[in-house]
Amino acid sequence: MSRISFGYSVSEGKVINLDQQKPAWLEKIFELEPSLHRCISCGNCAAVCTAGHFTGMKFYRICLNAFRGQTSDLKNDAKACMLCGKCQFACPRGVNIRHAIMLMTQIQKP
Amino acid sequence: MHPFTIPFMAGFTMMFIVLIIRYSNWFRGFSTENRKRIAGRMFTRRSIHALNEIFRESLLHLKIYKTNPILGYMHMSLAFGWFLLIVGGKLETWYYTGNFANPPQYAIFFRFFHPVTEATGIHRIIDFYMEFSLLVVLSGLTIAMVKRIRKQVAGMKNTTRHTLTNRLALTFLWFIFPLRLLAESATTSIHGGGSFLTGITSGLPFHPAVELPLWWAYSISLGVFFVCLPFSRYLHIPTEMITILLKKWGVEPELKLKTNKGLQAFEIHSCSGCGICLDACPAIGVGDKKFQSVYFINEMRNGKDHSKTAELCLSCGSCQQACPVGIQLEPLRISARENLNSEMRFNHTYLPSKMILWRETTDVILFTGCMGRMNPRTTQSMKKLFDEAGIGYVHADEDENICCGRPMVLTGASEQAELMMSRNRDIIHSYNAKVLVTTCPICYKQFKNSYKLNIPVVHHSMYINQLMEEGKLNRHHSNLNFSYHDPCELGRAFDCYEAPREVLKRAGHVVALSKEKEKSLCCGNNMGTILLERENRQQITDKTLMVLSENNPDYIVTSCPVCKNTLSQQSSIPVRDIAEVLTDLPEIKQKTGERLTAMRESHIN
Numbered sequence: 001m002s003r004i005s006f007g008y009s010v011s012e013g014k015v016i017n018l019d020q021q022k023p024a025w026l027e028k029i030f031e032l033e034p035s036l037h038r039c040i041s042c043g044n045c046a047a048v049c050t051a052g053h054f055t056g057m058k059f060y061r062i063c064l065n066a067f068r069g070q071t072s073d074l075k076n077d078a079k080a081c082m083l084c085g086k087c088q089f090a091c092p093r094g095v096n097i098r099h100a101i102m103l104m105t106q107i108q109k110p
Numbered sequence: 111m112h113p114f115t116i117p118f119m120a121g122f123t124m125m126f127i128v129l130i131i132r133y134s135n136w137f138r139g140f141s142t143e144n145r146k147r148i149a150g151r152m153f154t155r156r157s158i159h160a161l162n163e164i165f166r167e168s169l170l171h172l173k174i175y176k177t178n179p180i181l182g183y184m185h186m187s188l189a190f191g192w193f194l195l196i197v198g199g200k201l202e203t204w205y206y207t208g209n210f211a212n213p214p215q216y217a218i219f220f221r222f223f224h225p226v227t228e229a230t231g232i233h234r235i236i237d238f239y240m241e242f243s244l245l246v247v248l249s250g251l252t253i254a255m256v257k258r259i260r261k262q263v264a265g266m267k268n269t270t271r272h273t274l275t276n277r278l279a280l281t282f283l284w285f286i287f288p289l290r291l292l293a294e295s296a297t298t299s300i301h302g303g304g305s306f307l308t309g310i311t312s313g314l315p316f317h318p319a320v321e322l323p324l325w326w327a328y329s330i331s332l333g334v335f336f337v338c339l340p341f342s343r344y345l346h347i348p349t350e351m352i353t354i355l356l357k358k359w360g361v362e363p364e365l366k367l368k369t370n371k372g373l374q375a376f377e378i379h380s381c382s383g384c385g386i387c388l389d390a391c392p393a394i395g396v397g398d399k400k401f402q403s404v405y406f407i408n409e410m411r412n413g414k415d416h417s418k419t420a421e422l423c424l425s426c427g428s429c430q431q432a433c434p435v436g437i438q439l440e441p442l443r444i445s446a447r448e449n450l451n452s453e454m455r456f457n458h459t460y461l462p463s464k465m466i467l468w469r470e471t472t473d474v475i476l477f478t479g480c481m482g483r484m485n486p487r488t489t490q491s492m493k494k495l496f497d498e499a500g501i502g503y504v505h506a507d508e509d510e511n512i513c514c515g516r517p518m519v520l521t522g523a524s525e526q527a528e529l530m531m532s533r534n535r536d537i538i539h540s541y542n543a544k545v546l547v548t549t550c551p552i553c554y555k556q557f558k559n560s561y562k563l564n565i566p567v568v569h570h571s572m573y574i575n576q577l578m579e580e581g582k583l584n585r586h587h588s589n590l591n592f593s594y595h596d597p598c599e600l601g602r603a604f605d606c607y608e609a610p611r612e613v614l615k616r617a618g619h620v621v622a623l624s625k626e627k628e629k630s631l632c633c634g635n636n637m638g639t640i641l642l643e644r645e646n647r648q649q650i651t652d653k654t655l656m657v658l659s660e661n662n663p664d665y666i667v668t669s670c671p672v673c674k675n676t677l678s679q680q681s682s683i684p685v686r687d688i689a690e691v692l693t694d695l696p697e698i699k700q701k702t703g704e705r706l707t708a709m710r711e712s713h714i715n
Contacts, residue, residue, distance in 0.1 A: 035643065035644070048483070048484065050480065050510065050511060050512065050513065051460075053510055054460045054461065054462070054510070055460050076457075079455060079456050079457040080456075080457060080458070080460060081456065082456075082458065082512070082513040082517070082518065082530060083513070083517045083518050083521055083523075083637075084480040084513040084517050084637075085480070085517055085637050086480050086481065086483065086484060089481075089484060089635075089675055090484075094643070094644030094645070096640075096641070096643070096644075098517075098521070098640060099421075099640050099641055102451060102454055102521060102640065105453075105454050105455055105456060106451070106453040106454050106455075108453075
């Protein structure tokens with residue numbers, strides 16, 4: 001049976017693909033900072049973030065995109081961070097955000 | 111010389127050679143500036159000061175006395191007692207032979223070679239002195255042995271877990287002095303002589319055949335101990351003295367930390383592993399991995415992976431305050447983090463630069479920092495106080511705040527904090543002000559130590575105290591009880607303990623706590639830690655709150671937004687900033703009459 005075309009399609013970014021293998025360096029970050037798995041993308045971190053105020057970077061976005069395997073902006077976004085730690089106070093899930101950011105800025109992407 | 115002295119001589123020579131090789135390696139790591147400092151200051155009064163400190167700290171261990179007298183006596187009796195024996199042995203052989211330059215083994219085994227000295231006055235005195243010194247060492251040794259079984263005897267709750275080499279060296283160190291006593295007693299019982307101590311012990315039934323084996327055993331334990339010394343924690347004995355000299359000569363740490371280069375090498379190997387930092391650490395018993403300074407130093411020394419011990423720590427500075435050797439643990443840890451995170455790259459070029467068209471003139475610049483944004487109440491209180499005292503102010507980071515850079519320094523990226531710092535400096539220099547007041551001790555430390563601003567920096571607790579002393583702020587004394595929590599970055603870092611307490615004493619009572627001032631605990635959530643999990647941080651906060659809740663205070667007061675946020679999340683007693691206490695508590699009232707008088711007086715003047 002051929003697929004029926006409704007004239008629109010699901011965009012790539014909105015698909016959650018659990019089969020997709022995470023790149024090794026990303027697995028490594030999750031392994032070194034397991035609290036990242038606790039992120040529920042509530043957005044508290046972004047609400048208090050000064051770097052986000054200037055650049056539009058949002059930690060929960062980075063996290064969410066990393067779960068989905070979208071990592072093209074990850075390192076550049078993380079680089080804007082000032083490590084001030086307001087986000088960690090705001091985080092209801094106790095994610096060690098500063099360490100995660102530190103790891104992200106250090107990755108050597110293929 | 112008798113062949114039984116060979117083990118001692120071999121061990122002693124080997125220790126000497128290894129020490130010279132290791133030390134010359136570390137010396138080679140000194141930068142040219144440091145070498146110049148050493149050469150220029152070697153023959154100045156600084157060296158005499160250093161010798162004084164060596165006598166006080168390396169031999170008498172006065173700092174450990176302050177921690178616990180029994181622990182102090184234990185260290186003193188072993189170090190100073192042994193020193194007395196060495197000096198006494200030298201004098202004894204000098205007096206006896208008339209030759210000062212006799213070999214060391216002659217003094218150490220003197221009793222074997224000359225069991226009976228003439229019973230004239232001076233010999234009796236020397237014999238008595240030598241046996242008294244030995245008794246001092248043995249008394250310290252007894253405490254050390256009891257401490258291994260019951261550490262509470264010496265007032266310790268935690269003791270260090272030592273590596274195999276350290277335990278081997280310790281065993282042989284313990285054997286040395288009892289064996290010396292036994293060997294001397296055997297000789298005395300066979301040949302006569304001796305003083306009060308061997309006078310008692312020589313009564314034991316010694317067979318003439320055991321005399322020589324006992325001297326052999328004494329010599330072997332000395333030899334093994336000396337072989338172990340440069341590879342164990344006992345390396346601190348010679349290294350600590352050199353470190354004191356180097357520090358008095360003003361030698362600075364090398365820019366990049368290497369465990370076998372420069373001052374840092376000497377500092378790392380000065381650690382005696384005494385474990386006093388364990389009881390001082392607010393995070394002791396928290397988490398699976400022990401990351402206290404003694405373990406951190408030990409891992410660095412042995413070239414092991416020290417990433418966990420370096421990055422779990424909260425950098426509160428308690429261990430550095432407690433360290434009897436005075437090792438600069440905080441800078442060491444930050445340097446270790448610099449090495450570990452050298453790949454880290456940040457990009458803060460997005461930060462807007464401030465264009466200065468005119469410089470607004472004001473009395474005070476208020477900088478509330480990142481955490482101030484999460485505590486607007488403190489900022490409001492501060493502004494109310496400024497208004498009340500009639501002081502003009504500008505809130506420098508009202509709209510958007512750039513981090514002061516201290517959190518970045520703490521993670522080991524101090525160079526990359528420069529851009530943020532220069533942006534903040536521009537903002538501060540864009541005003542004509544007399545003083546910069548910050549409500550955050552973390553910012554205060556960074557401004558004070560690294561910014562090189564054109565105006566003085568004060569923390570708001572100091573500033574409020576100053577205003578109260580000048581009579582510009584007044585409060586009626588209330589019946590409220592406050593317990594004050596010293597923030598690490600204000601208390602231990604700047605010895606600022608009295609200013610906030612003075613402020614609180616004017617408004618109420620400050621209750622005494624079991625751990626306060628330099629011994630105060632960490633709130634559990636400062637920017638110093640990188641890896642510590644939230645659950646572990648909460649455990650620390652709970653322990654701190656237990657201390658702060660002693661004597662049931664009405665309010666817990668602090669002067670750091672981080673401490674306030676952290677404590678208030680878990681506290682059943684309300685937590686307030688010191689500025690809020692003066693403005694927001696209904697019980698605390700302004701002395702309006704006095705204020706008006708003060709204002710009138712200032713107008714007349």
